[in-house]
Amino acid sequence: MSKFVLIDGHSILNRAFYGVPIFTNSEGLHTNAVFGFLNIMFKIIDSKQPDYMAVAFDVHQPTFRHEMFKDYKGTRKPMMEELREQVPVIKELLQKMNITTVELPGYEADDVIGTLSKKGEKAGMEVDVISGDRDLLQLASDHITICIPKTKKGQTTVEEYNTEGVRKLYKVTPTEFIDVKALMGDSSDNIPGVPGIGEKGATAIISQFGSIENAYDHADEISNTRNRNALLNNYEMAQMSKTLATINIQSPVEVTPEQCKLEDIYTEDALEMIKRLEFKSMIQRFGSVTSTNDCEGGFKYINNPFDADPIFEQAKNAENVGIFIYRNKDNFGVSLCFNNGNVYYIGKEGFVTEDYIIEKVRDLVNAKAKLTILNIKENNDILGNDDVESIFDISIAAYLLNPLQNTYDYDDIAREYLGMNVPAFDEIFPKTKKSETPSDEIPENILKYACYNAYVAYKAKDALTEKLKETEMLDIYNNVEIPLTYALYDMEQAGIMVAGDKLKEYGERLKTGIDALEKDIYAEAGHEFNINSPKQLGEILFGEMQLPGGKKTKTGYSTSASVLEKLEPDYPFVSKILEYRQLAKLKSTYADGLAVYIGKDNRIHGKFNQTITATGRISSTEPNLQNIPVRMPLGREIRKVFIPKEGCVFIDADYSQIELRILAHMSDDKNLIDAYNHSKDIHAATASLVFHVPLEEVTKEQRSNAKAVNFGIVYGISSFGLSNDLSISRKEAEQYIKDYFISYPGIKNYLDNSVKKAKEKGYSVTMFGRRRPIPELTSGNFMQRQFGERVAMNSPIQGSAADIMKIAMINVAKELKEKDLKSKIVLQVHDELLIEAYENEVEQVKDILKRNMEQAAHLNVPLDVDVQVGNNWDEAH
Structure with a gap:
């Protein structure tokens, strides 16, 4: 059938x-x-x-x-x-x-x-x-x-x-279901129903009488008085609802x-x-369906030095050379596209060895050939150069032009900037995840994949360059993003040493704490249960123990951190649950999680990415070393397992309140600028202005509240958010924010103008010209628009802070090399740089760090940098 x-x-x-x-x-x-x-x-x-x-x-x-x-x-x-x-x-x-x-x-x-x-x-x-x-x-x-x-x-x-399914669910036939729907109504479909009759009553009536009309005729037999009266008083409404609920099965x-x-x-x-x-x-669902592109006719496979040598020589003098390096454990090769648009894939075979290919690629780099590639950093071990003028990176250019995309692969760039649909990795290697070695890498597939990469790089360079000029981001591309790729590459290669024995000991201490808490929790609950199960925990807290504040959802009671934190002060049991969660998170994510990434050299060589965040911040993955917890003592202890190698110390340099200082500069607020230029305690100075008390009389609580407002304003905090943060009424929070803007009128004007300009242009801009599109500002959803406004306020500040850190990092790395120092940057975390410094270079490195970080940008207020030295990361921070 x-x-x-x-x-x-x-x-x-x-x-x-x-x-x-x-x-x-x-x-x-x-x-x-x-x-x-x-x-x-x-x-x-x-x-x-x-x-x-x-x-x-x-x-x-x-x-x-x-x-x-x-x-x-x-x-x-x-x-x-x-x-x-x-x-x-x-x-x-x-x-x-x-x-x-x-x-x-x-x-x-x-x-x-x-x-x-x-x-x-x-x-x-x-x-x-x-x-x-x-x-x-x-x-x-x-x-x-x-x-x-x-x-x-x-x-x-x-x-x-x-x-049978309808009968089992509603105790009526499908046809009778129309009458059930008519009686109970449906607000989502604007069927009014009969007031006072719900689903249970509607089902009972129709299962007994079969239809609204029959039920009305036998109303005296309806046992439920409320339902009987409701039907008698609203019969016309019931009939109208039935008409609305009935689907026309004979439409033309x-x-x-x-x-x-x-x-x-x-x-x-x-x-x-x-x-x-x-x-x-x-x-990959489309299998063998591929877009036909004329360029494929120009893809040529080269497997001998006699044909390869002239191609490399021609590439040296070409105005633009698209290049792609294909490598995995079984295959290696390079594709080149230049001049007439032909694409050559020179693959490892016979006399064309891997060493031969690498030597020829480095000859191109040394000859200052104008190379265009997708992702310089991932290929720098072969390119082996930090000459920012001769190599163009299409992925970084595409990221700058639209930092909201998830990926910047060759097919994304072809579609966006060339108007071409070229087969993606998933099409060419449909059985393989991108992070894996293709299981179906037959020569034709390798040729196609490598050549498309080089072809798109060659063709997209001019379009991307023009776009960077149009958007006034060519300068930040040339002077910030490209030099940064080499600094990040060096940092990844250096890695950071981990004391494996201390990490293991730390994990064992966490396990001891977890086991002890687990016993206490079971004892107080009266029986064992899965503490990690929100459903089971909710039943214990709000079902068995009858704690207040339980909010039941479709899947059970909510046991989110925000719910439990409200109960914590009055219920030690809840405090133990929260502590258990913290220790379990520390153990799984850090004590156990970091151990996986320690290499044979006892160092973690993480990845640092510059094309992921919308604001321009560098992100860290495999593992995420930027998310090491520092607010609780046991979390901070993780930093102690990161140590310098023998004969070295760690030097840590951290920007102080960089985003607030940028806010002072960009808003040109005289009061905030004056506070920073006179080295005042900025939070105490804010408290003095907001709470109308002399600076010397500011209390600890007032300073703390002012600090929350200072940092909250940078992120467009609402009165609702501030009231939650400070545990005060929303009315008090509104007054705090109002008084803050009275004290710093330039900030209010700046934030309002930031939103206004972003709405007009569709994007925000940092001090250095980096753009951040904000499509949420035109959303039909109120919450989305509110989010867009907060982004418009914060992105110029956070993005400028990211740009300043990048400039500082580039300059520090450059000076360390120029002075032939052996010390290296090993970690970058938000506003912080960590250097593994040789003991005889410490004073020089401290000076290089402080000077370059403080001079990375010229603001109306000083950029303050705190520099510390230690024998582990925790000591140095």
């Missing part, structure tokens, strides 16, 4: 929109609903294996199946703009996938689905209807199954209902089920659109 799948387009799109975090592609188009819709659709296709498929949509400006009731249906909540803009996108994509879409003016999608499902059943098909709308349960039969997607713990499951749909034949959905046109939408995880 043929399978016919009908999808309720708007219902599933709406569900996907709210189930997938909002995001955009590089063109600024919101795509989360389309992404979620496709995931659900592909899951349905995989599991149902349909022969026929159609997607029904409501008409954009719908008329109503019952015109007299349009006041009810017409009050539906309007669609958010971020969702509305995705409707034509999914329709276009479905068309490109040869999937039938149906919409009928004057009728809703429910009517279209109802009519087609019954036609399909009549034609002898098994029909599956996919929708989040339970209205459609009335269509269920022995051959029509209503499938309702549900998300549980991040996984999409599907509940299925046929005649011209499409027949047979015309919805599902054939080849993985088309080339659809693939190109999937790429434009940047749904990389879906590309």
